[in-house]
Amino acid sequence: MSDIHQLEQLTTQVRRDILRMVHKVNSGHPGGSLGCAEFLVTLFNNILDRKKGFEMDGIEEDIFFLSNGHISPVFYSVLSRADYFPVEELNTFRLLNSRLQGHPTTHEGLPGIRVASGSLGQGLSVSIGAAQAKKLNNDSKLVYALLGDGELQEGQNWEAIMYASAKKVDNLITTVDLNGKQIDGETSDVLNLGDLKSKFMAFDWEVIEIKEGNNISSIIKGMTKAKALTGNGKPVCVLLETEMGNGVDFMMYTHAWHGKAPNDEQLASALGQNPKTLGDY
Secondary structure, eight states: OOOHHHHHHHHHHHHHHHHHHHHHHTOSOHHHHHHTHHHHHHIIIIIOOOOSSOOTTOTTSOEEEESSGGGHHHHHHHHHHTTSSOGGGGGGTTOTTOSOOSSOOSTTOOTTOOSOOOSTTOHHHHHHHHHHHHHHTTOOOOEEEEEETGGGGSHHHHHHHHHHHHTTOTTEEEEEEEOSEETTEEHHHHHOOOOHHHHHHHTTOEEEEESOTTOHHHHHHHHHHHHHTTTSSSOEEEEEEOOTTTTOGGGTTOSTTSSOOOOHHHHHHHHHTSOOSSOOO
């Protein structure tokens, strides 16, 4: 799928999925999920070179790891609407014995999930290992990872960032969701991350900035440029500037909806701003 209008329509439907999922169980993380909807829709439907169906080893296809696993609602929605599993299964989100737990897990064998995530700070290390495995197997495809900006307050990331450049892991594209917010407030107030572009460059990474991270055309342009930089001896970082809660007016410009579900009235308002495009589950 490469048509921008189609991707926009799918993004609107994914937002509906996110909102309905967290509302049903009164639990989950809508803010960051909504903020990354355009990115993950575009990644899975325009950027990734992926096979039909799902194989855990991911040989001869691009693979993706979600490090900030609490935004599982958007991940599950995008996977289901990319035919990894039935869309109807979204109705089981966070229920007992469901494959769609609050943070992605592997023990239930959900297609599209290659690693349990949500213990923040670990996804980049896993992604580097997968990228090195591809090199050992002479597999020319790429590894993609998504991290939260607040997640970079975890020290393990910086060990991984140093390692990736030192070992020339140049088949890796790591995207950082720069929404400037985390569960306790603004990242600048909780633990200021400073100039991330300069920091990644100092660690000898290539850096791409996508200033309009909720604009599909900008995402395609930026990620295409990131792909072109792979294979040149350096890992690639994409700094994606998004708005937490994007697409729902009362959830935007605040950290309040990082991990809070809408009530009935709020759900109706949010869905009214995002009309059906592909049909609800």
